[in-house]
Amino acid sequence: MIHSKQDLKYYLNQDKLALHYSDDDKPSIIKDEIWKWEILLRKNEYVTNCLSNIIWFPYRAWIKYRYHKCSVKLGFTVPLNCFGPGLSIAHYGTITIGNAKVGRNCRLQEGVNIGSTGGSKKAATIGDNVFIGTGAKIIGDISIANNCVIGANSVVVKSINENGITVAGVPAKKISENDSKTFIDDRLDS
Missing domain, CATH: 2.160.10.10 (Hexapeptide repeat proteins)
Structure with missing residues (x-):
């Protein structure tokens, strides 16, 4: 589970490697939907687990909204804090x-x-x-x-x-x- 900003960075890096990207790669604007979804999954886990102060409410709501929209688009129903680092989803569906x-x-x-x-x-x-x-x-x-x-x-x-x-x-x-x-x-x- 993600309990700190350092954990978030570690999970994001392991997920990137699991998806066969190199350290220097960044998600493309037109493709890489699954990678973008995994980034939103990890950010959603981070904001849910770590940012409980009311000041973070707008940011948390924005991340949750984007995660939901992307999940619906790709056909994924995945709860938070379910997968360890290094998640790789090969195809959307x-x-x-x-x-x-x-x-x-x-x-x-x-x-x-x-x-x-x-x-x-x-x-x-x-x-x-x-x-x-x-x-x-x-x-x-x-x-x-x-x-x-x-x-x-x-x-x-x-x-x-x-x-x-x-x-x-x-x-x-x-x-x-x-x-x-x-x-x-x-x-x-x-």
Whole structure:
């Protein structure tokens, strides 16, 4: 979670690296919508967690408004303080995240849904360095170990306790010993 300006800068830098940009890059005016959305996500987390004084209300409202508009435009429904540093969303399109907790260096494809089930408010706890493929669904109060790959269109309804494996299918089952290293940028902090 972001608790200071220094944390904000760290999260923003890790997200930039996760999106495969260099340190010198800046978001383009006409493109880079996902990168701009991630910047707004992190700024929204910062203003929500750190700027509680009434004097910051107009700035907080402006950031929240911009974050909401950008989320609607891209089709993202993501709560604050859900993802660790190093978030990478590959493509815009429907992404719905419930009350999940996701570790550092997560890479999401489009069409991903992470949510709760059966009236519970608890959603998945996902480890570090996890790649979640196109259309994957992660449902319920389950946990996913570090360095895992969730295959495209998989439905994960049971915990994955083994590190560094690939799961796929409906319901998802282990299909290989391949980990997520090929999907996660090497420059990111582990």
